[in-house]
Amino acid sequence: MPKHVSESLPVEKKTVYYKDLPNELIDAVWSEFRAALRPLKEAGKLGAVLFQFPPWFLPHKESLGHIEQCLERMEGHRVAVEFRHPMWFSERGRERTLTFERERGIVHVVVDEPQGLKTSVPAIWEVTSPDIAMVRLHGRNHGTWEKKGLKTASERFDYWYDEKELRELAPKIDALAEKVRQVQVLFNNNREDQGQKGAAMLQKLLPAPRVRPTEERPPT
Numbered sequence: 001m002p003k004h005v006s007e008s009l010p011v012e013k014k015t016v017y018y019k020d021l022p023n024e025l026i027d028a029v030w031s032e033f034r035a036a037l038r039p040l041k042e043a044g045k046l047g048a049v050l051f052q053f054p055p056w057f058l059p060h061k062e063s064l065g066h067i068e069q070c071l072e073r074m075e076g077h078r079v080a081v082e083f084r085h086p087m088w089f090s091e092r093g094r095e096r097t098l099t100f101e102r103e104r105g106i107v108h109v110v111v112d113e114p115q116g117l118k119t120s121v122p123a124i125w126e127v128t129s130p131d132i133a134m135v136r137l138h139g140r141n142h143g144t145w146e147k148k149g150l151k152t153a154s155e156r157f158d159y160w161y162d163e164k165e166l167r168e169l170a171p172k173i174d175a176l177a178e179k180v181r182q183v184q185v186l187f188n189n190n191r192e193d194q195g196q197k198g199a200a201m202l203q204k205l206l207p208a209p210r211v212r213p214t215e216e217r218p219p220t
Helices: 024-043 059-075 094-104 163-177 194-205
Strands: 049-053 077-085 107-112 132-137 184-188
Touching: 024 059, 049 059, 059 077, 059 094, 094 107, 132 163, 163 184, 163 194, 184 194
Parallel strands: 049 077, 077 107, 107 132, 132 184
Antiparallel strands: none
């Protein structure tokens, strides 16, 4: 947190949770966050602000209320949301989650990650905003996804996508491009140059970007 915020904390704790902060400090944290984004927004280089919620953020009324507070705080910005608990897209929860996102114009984040684990979130290839679809490729490293005590993020997301895997993903990504103005694909496997090489390979597998008659469209 900013120094002037941490020095104003009412209690001395190693870990401070959002709920521990008084309203004036919450306001200060949000103000600092928006200020950090301002140069990108003013330069026209800010596509969306991604809120990634952890596995313990469950689909409860309080969680939905917190997301709505985030939207209010980020008024004037496009917001994308990524969930890290599978309950958000369970058989009962999937449509409720997607409807919640659509009604509020939230960009749904499609994730590619290890499956079959306690915190595995399935890839839901749906669009909830007409402007942007977002895909985040986290790799498929089952051995590190839920491992405790890792020193760096690059250890958790240590994974090389091969051509077969990306060839399977390419048509799904291209299908999203039929429904939105722009598709953003983000490689989060970040050990050495895994993400860069994966992105270069994916670009070769995707068809040429389609340009709508009324607008110049960035590459998929």
